[in-house]
Amino acid sequence: MVRFILGRYHATPWGSHVNEGAVELPPSPWRLLRALYATWKTRLPDQFDENTVHSLLAALATPPIYFVPPHQLSHTRHYYPDTKHRTGAVSTDRTLDAFAVLDRDAELAIRWNTSLTEEQHKALTRLAEALPYLGRADSLCEARVDPGWQPTSAHSICSPGDIGEAIPDGIDTVSLLCPDVPLDFEQLLARPVDIRAGKLLYPKSTKLVAYLQSQPTASASSATAPASGPAEPVTTLRFAVLDPLPPAITDAVVLTSRLRAAAIKALDAHPQLRLFAGKDDSGNHLEGHQHPHYLALPDENGRAAELAIWIPQGCAEDAVALLHKEVRRLYGHPNAPGPDTTRINLTGYGAVNNLLSDYTGPSRTWISATPFLPTGHRKRDWQWFVRHRIIRELAYRELTEPSTVDLLPDPPQRFTTHRPGQRRHQAAPPAWVRVTFPEPIHGPVVLGHLSHFGLGLFQPDPAQSHNCR
Missing domain, CATH: 3.30.70 (Alpha-Beta Plaits)
Incomplete structure (x- = not known):
């Protein structure tokens, strides 16, 4: 868990020039490993031996998952005399200082799907607590290991994609520098100037991994930071x-x-x-x-x-x-x-x-998002039968008895009403329903046969949204 205490994060991606204005957010796995190693060498050299730190970094060499808080990208422009200034000519060079702006309480989380020994976990905890900055030296930060941390609805998830996987429209991607496995410590410790001297854009034993960036499930303006206490x-x-x-x-x-x-x-x-x-x-x-x-x-x-x-x-x-x-x-x-x-x-x-905020309400009126499949055998009075089954299902889930249950017109599409490899549901056809309660209730509301497989899912009626809340 990393919090940037000044609300700014400066980091130029490997292979990019500072004047491109790029910001490496989330920070690449390569940057994280180098930061942890540097923290050990400069701040905690006597607390952990080389074998412990090397084994820890090797365990963290697999691409992690990131939970990125809301942020904005910005930059400042700086002008200074160029190499011709001694001739008396008016001439300047420009450089960009690009950075991400975050709330000072926002937390960037990194999660590895790996197992650590007790000694490795202790080392990671101490290294995180001692980490002074991440990225450029003015990106001051506080970091900690928190197994119980939970993302807010404003966090976006960045996860590594599969090799050869097609990226559909609407999914943003970012390429992050990752180490090959097993981790090559000689390359991990190489200075950027040495990499350039070898006429390489990236260090040896590394690769670019495409990360898929999901959008937050709620807007940042409507999300609040989690309160202190249990997650x-x-x-x-x-x-x-x-x-x-x-x-x-x-x-x-x-x-x-x-x-x-x-x-x-x-x-x-x-x-x-x-x-x-x-x-x-x-x-x-x-x-x-x-x-x-x-x-x-x-x-x-x-x-x-x-x-x-x-x-x-x-x-x-x-x-x-x-x-x-x-x-x-x-x-x-x-x-x-x-x-x-x-x-x-x-x-x-x-x-x-x-x-699932679109399916939790609260609302008085709920309509079918997927058809309701009644249990039992169909009765002659179809409306009475559906209402009776709805009331029974709601009672089973300890929900309020509805005021009205209305049948809606069936759409032209026919839904599959049986699981693959199982017999078709022959007892009663599916129904599209509007259910109104005396008072607003909270969802999700999922009723009927195959409700645990997505049928009978209800959502608040958008036509009644003015009196739902």
Whole structure:
């Protein structure tokens, strides 16, 4: 965790001239390793031996994930006499001082998906606390190791992309200098002037890694810094679909089933595997809808542009790190509905109110975002049947009984109403519904058959937004 106490961060990327006005934010993994090594050599040379520090830096050589706070890029221009000033000619050179402007309380977080020994963890903690600056020497900072830190909704996530992965429109990227593995300490300690003398733009044993930059889930103006105290539990993970043309939302159940399968595979040996499979520690099915809801979030074009996992009881952060590392592609079966492969990337995790704000209200009136699939066999009075099932589902989730339940016209698209490899749901057709409550309630509201796979998802009715809050 790094906080720039003057609210400014100065750092020119490797391979860039200062007058390009570029700012290396987030700081590259190469810069971080050099900063930690320099801190050890200049400030703590007697506290840790070389083997401990070298093994620590080798463990941190894999590309980390960054959580970048809101910031603005700016620069100042400086003019000074050039080499001709002794001739009496009026001539100047110009240099740019580019920097990022951040709130003085804003925190830049770096997370490595690696395991450290007790001695390595102790060394990293002390080195972080002793770090005087990051980037140029006037980028004064305070740093610490905080395993319980959580990003705010204003943080954007920068994560390394896969080699050969196509970058879709709308996703920003930045190239960061990363070390090859195993870490070459001779190159890590080389001075930039020596690299230039060797007619190289970048040090040997390094590579540029493309990082995908997700947008914050809420605007910086509406986000507040977390209060002191326990961090909010991780109850929601949100993924962006990276395919140029996202799958149709009508295949929501297909996509969420694949997301669940990928999550369970990624957590094969993790203690929380059973939670993501909907079971308790004894292997029994969780009661009260506390197990994960795998959701497909529709965009304005009827596409599943995003996916989410909502875990009401919360999950461990190391499980999130595994999912981010392992769950990058969702694979389908031949001749099954939906695309053969769907590429996704974790764009945020944290509290449900931050990550699914479009589906949490509060609101009095809620409408179907995906169709409600009633349980049981259809009755002759369709409206009565749907209302009865809605009331029953709400009571099961300890939500208020609605004032009215109205059927909405069915859209022309037909949704898949069964999971891949399972029998079709024959009992009752899907329904599109408007539900109105006596008082505003908080979401998410997900009801009916296959609600844990994205059907029956409701959202606040935008037509009633003037009296929802």
